[in-house]
Amino acid sequence: MNQNNVLYVDLERKSFYVKNRSDLFNKWLGGVGVALQLYKEEAVKGSDPLGPGNVIVFAVGPLTALYPLASKVVAVFKSPLTGNYGESHAGGRSATAIRSAGYGAIVIKGVSDRPIYLVISEKGVQFKDAATLWGMRSTFTAGRVLREASPGTGVRTIMRIGRAGENLVRYACVVSETYRHFGRMGLGAVFGSKKLKALVIHGKSSMRVPKIKAYRDVYDEIYDLAVKSGSMKKYHELGTAMNILPINALGALPTRNLSEARFEGAENISGENLAAKKLGRRVACSHCPVACIHLATIREPYPDEPYFYKTTFVSYDHELLYSLGSMLGISDINGLLKLMDEVEIGGLDAISTGVALAWATEAYKKGLIKLNDLVVDLDWGKADAYREAVKLIVDQPNEFYKALAMGVDHSSKIYGGRDFALSFGGNEMPGYHTGPAAHIGYLIGSRHSHLDAAGYSIDQKMKGLSPEEMVDKLIEEEQWRQVLSSLVICYFARGIYEPSIVKKALDVLGYEFDEERLKELGRCTYREKQALKASEGFRPSELRIPERIFEVPSFHGLIDKNYMKAALDHYSKIFNKIVATE
Numbered sequence: 001m002n003q004n005n006v007l008y009v010d011l012e013r014k015s016f017y018v019k020n021r022s023d024l025f026n027k028w029l030g031g032v033g034v035a036l037q038l039y040k041e042e043a044v045k046g047s048d049p050l051g052p053g054n055v056i057v058f059a060v061g062p063l064t065a066l067y068p069l070a071s072k073v074v075a076v077f078k079s080p081l082t083g084n085y086g087e088s089h090a091g092g093r094s095a096t097a098i099r100s101a102g103y104g105a106i107v108i109k110g111v112s113d114r115p116i117y118l119v120i121s122e123k124g125v126q127f128k129d130a131a132t133l134w135g136m137r138s139t140f141t142a143g144r145v146l147r148e149a150s151p152g153t154g155v156r157t158i159m160r161i162g163r164a165g166e167n168l169v170r171y172a173c174v175v176s177e178t179y180r181h182f183g184r185m186g187l188g189a190v191f192g193s194k195k196l197k198a199l200v201i202h203g204k205s206s207m208r209v210p211k212i213k214a215y216r217d218v219y220d221e222i223y224d225l226a227v228k229s230g231s232m233k234k235y236h237e238l239g240t241a242m243n244i245l246p247i248n249a250l251g252a253l254p255t256r257n258l259s260e261a262r263f264e265g266a267e268n269i270s271g272e273n274l275a276a277k278k279l280g281r282r283v284a285c286s287h288c289p290v291a292c293i294h295l296a297t298i299r300e301p302y303p304d305e306p307y308f309y310k311t312t313f314v315s316y317d318h319e320l321l322y323s324l325g326s327m328l329g330i331s332d333i334n335g336l337l338k339l340m341d342e343v344e345i346g347g348l349d350a351i352s353t354g355v356a357l358a359w360a361t362e363a364y365k366k367g368l369i370k371l372n373d374l375v376v377d378l379d380w381g382k383a384d385a386y387r388e389a390v391k392l393i394v395d396q397p398n399e400f401y402k403a404l405a406m407g408v409d410h411s412s413k414i415y416g417g418r419d420f421a422l423s424f425g426g427n428e429m430p431g432y433h434t435g436p437a438a439h440i441g442y443l444i445g446s447r448h449s450h451l452d453a454a455g456y457s458i459d460q461k462m463k464g465l466s467p468e469e470m471v472d473k474l475i476e477e478e479q480w481r482q483v484l485s486s487l488v489i490c491y492f493a494r495g496i497y498e499p500s501i502v503k504k505a506l507d508v509l510g511y512e513f514d515e516e517r518l519k520e521l522g523r524c525t526y527r528e529k530q531a532l533k534a535s536e537g538f539r540p541s542e543l544r545i546p547e548r549i550f551e552v553p554s555f556h557g558l559i560d561k562n563y564m565k566a567a568l569d570h571y572s573k574i575f576n577k578i579v580a581t582e
Contacts (some may be wrong), residue, residue, distance in 0.1 A: 162347020
């Protein structure tokens, strides 16, 4: 199995070829480092994110399928939500399947003239007609059909979009193995624009490790840290849903479109309550011993069939409980789980969907939107109404829902309510109102995400930082995360994969990366991202801070506007210096 192989797929010509790109993998390791370079080579600068000039790059890393928690795939593309650099990560079996098929990266370019799906294996690519799949209401149904139609051998993954992606909702996701997603930044819409319904990837290639004894020793060390570490145990027991109660206690859980930061129904939607009353099973990504994916059950009787019940499994985590729970004022567990299921059926990013509906509810209450626009009478806590609104986002039956499908930033420009439109750099707000570091992180992170630099953690651990010190810490953290994203490691394991462990893991595979070279790789990848964003028109001076974050006390109390301005000014200087030297 050669990780240096890159598979290039042209959807317009229905052709493909494989090229050895050891030049990229030797320098950038894999994952996001390589994906970024391939994107720069293949994408048309300044292109429409939903046009033929955009490309999709999937990449895995040197540790994929070899070490515990090296379980993610990185996707790089131009985001239709932000109009700039887009990056999303997903777990499941996708990473292992790509590497087992013999590839370190896959580049998909062009636009098909008809709906298709791709079957990718060691033998190359088959272009399959997807006319019967296009328009299917549920991503679950599409997945089941693809499983039957393309069985494959070895390790297999099925990535597909729902009707939200087909209808170009700018925050549509790509579903992988039902319970994992390329969620943020709108990759599903890019698939839809290319008439690409799905990828089925399978392979059974094996890997040879040069230093077997040393490899086993390092593997055992990492495995023991994963299964015996207190920090990983919590992910197995409750998952990130464990965050709801402590974040709520801090006064940092956005509630009802962040009109408040404590939710009176937090106990009902907490990880503890879900585990006690609704947990059906746990699921793990490929090559992961932790099993952090928690599935709740919805049990409903069949009409006119006594004692017969339909059981539906619904994946949940902190971000879904926030965006579709506290953000919408929903504390009823059954109603919340059904809403989550509807979001899954349509193939939407849950965070953006919840924030969009929260903005719409407040705008409606303030008279900016009429009932004729909404079609359904939205109100805090009304889960059934929100379920209907999710369907309307997917279908876009009128001008209002066409705007809402473009994201909160876009729709608030048309209908008003900019002050409470919780969008950062074009991407909707994650579930932490901990203080200035969280919000600055959303604004300046390469993906405008809480996963870029964990500002919420800085808020909780380090009070008294100057704006400049805070920004420097955010950037330092994001730079190291570029290394993890090049390997590609699940961020939950960042406490395990510290520089010394990463060096050991790479040493036995024949890579010569000392700790300083690893850190320099992170710094270089970070700089490359900023330069790419600048070339696509990103300007720190144009970042909009929603007024709402200054109105509601956070864990740090009311956030100081001058502090935020000083932080952004400091980042702007760093950004401009990077752009000038790249």
